Amino acid sequence: MNSASAEHHFALGTFTDGDGPPFAGLVRGDRVLPLTDDGALRGAATVRGLLEQWDAVWPRLDELAAGQDSGWADLASLRVLPPLEPRQIIQAGANYRAHLLEMATAKRVADGQGAQEARHAAEAEVEEFARGRPFLFIGLPSAMCGPHDDVLLPAGAQQPDWEVELAAVIGRPGRHITPEQAMDHIAGYTVCNDISARDWQFSPEHRALGGDWLRAKNQPTFLPTGPFLVPAPFLGDPYGLRLTMTLNGQVMQDETPQDMIFDIARLVSDASASTTLLPGDLILTGSPKGNGGQWNRYLRPGDVIEAAITGIGTQRNHCAPA
Structure with missing residues (x-):
């Protein structure tokens, strides 16, 4: 804007x-x-x-x-507190090239393919995905919590995971926004951490239906947001921002949005093709590689997670039992 x-x-x-x-x-x-x-x-x-x-x-x-x-x-x-109360939260899944490649390779290895064969097949899968459309899904505002609040881990979830994400904040409403117009509809950016219970997201009973994204991603406190909304003009090129996520001081994610498959303008445009975007809506743009599956480590009570984006700020959340 x-x-x-x-x-x-x-x-x-x-x-x-x-x-x-x-x-x-x-x-x-x-x-x-x-x-x-x-x-x-x-x-x-x-x-x-x-x-x-x-x-x-x-x-x-x-x-x-x-x-x-x-x-x-x-x-x-x-x-x-979270910097604002959005009406809608729209999230991009698998939108970082290295992250998608990591997930696709791991899935094929788990299904019995050899590591090298799985890697080559996953690379082809990523390129095919990049020629299509972004994968967008809906988040619930009720999952939000503040940047320093406790993240509550529900009983029974064995694989609570982290995902630091750059979130674009809509400032100008719009429907059927073109990619060329999209950046004019963004007022600023904030930090989100898309906590996800992986074992619930892809449980055997729902895997054939695409997974249970409601239960896995929208538990209370599963979306720490903030600390602040920084207006877009003050950040310059958003693709130069650095996203990091640490677990008990160890760096787990460290990347820039240059690794995005679909850029921010494309995400805003595609989201507006399905719904009218309103001021305050959040568009989460995806998370880089370095999730719990890569490290074979998931969140446990007592953990401290810090999600940060240069120029916007740092979240620091303790994990506690729900």
Whole structure:
């Protein structure tokens, strides 16, 4: 979206001071300015509400970011919630080339193929997939939690997995958006971690039907989101951002979006072919290689996971039994 005229970099988020209700805030460094209806910011000052009038409120947000007046709070004194409440969450599966190759090879080896034969067949499978359409599925907002909240691991799930993802945040509504128009519909980006119970996702009873994506991916707290929404102009080229995921300090994922099979514009365009995209909707763009299957290690109570994207921020979540 055309908001590059702002001179003062800022991010947006949603916070609580522990006693009061959630509030939208403008973030600069380690300070947060609560946003209220002041005439320029019309209506309830939620982050989604700001996105619904994005072009109109942008100059005011820039002005506030430059201000040194009172009212700023220390970020460390606040609880950071998911930065916004989306109406829709649309997720891209298997959208990183090395990740898809990794999964396709592992599946063929598990089915009895030799390693080299499985690798060659998987490479052909990836190239065929790249000539088609993105694989998109629906996530539930009820699965979201804050960037520092506990991730609750349900009893019975033996393979809870991680997936750091760059999430595009829609700012301008649209239907049947072309790839050439798509980037103008993105207000900014945030960080998501798509926690997935693999043994539930592809359980034998549902494998023939494509798996159980509801149960596997939409448990409460299975989508840590945030810490902030960073407007797109402040990030520059999104394909140069670095995505990392650590487990108890060990790096498990480390990649840039340059490895995407379908770029961000294509994902937005294809999503809009199926539904009307609305301000605040999240488009999760896929996760790079380095999931639990590669490491033969899945999440357990007591683990600490950190998902980070340069320029946006870091999540730090403890894993606990549900």
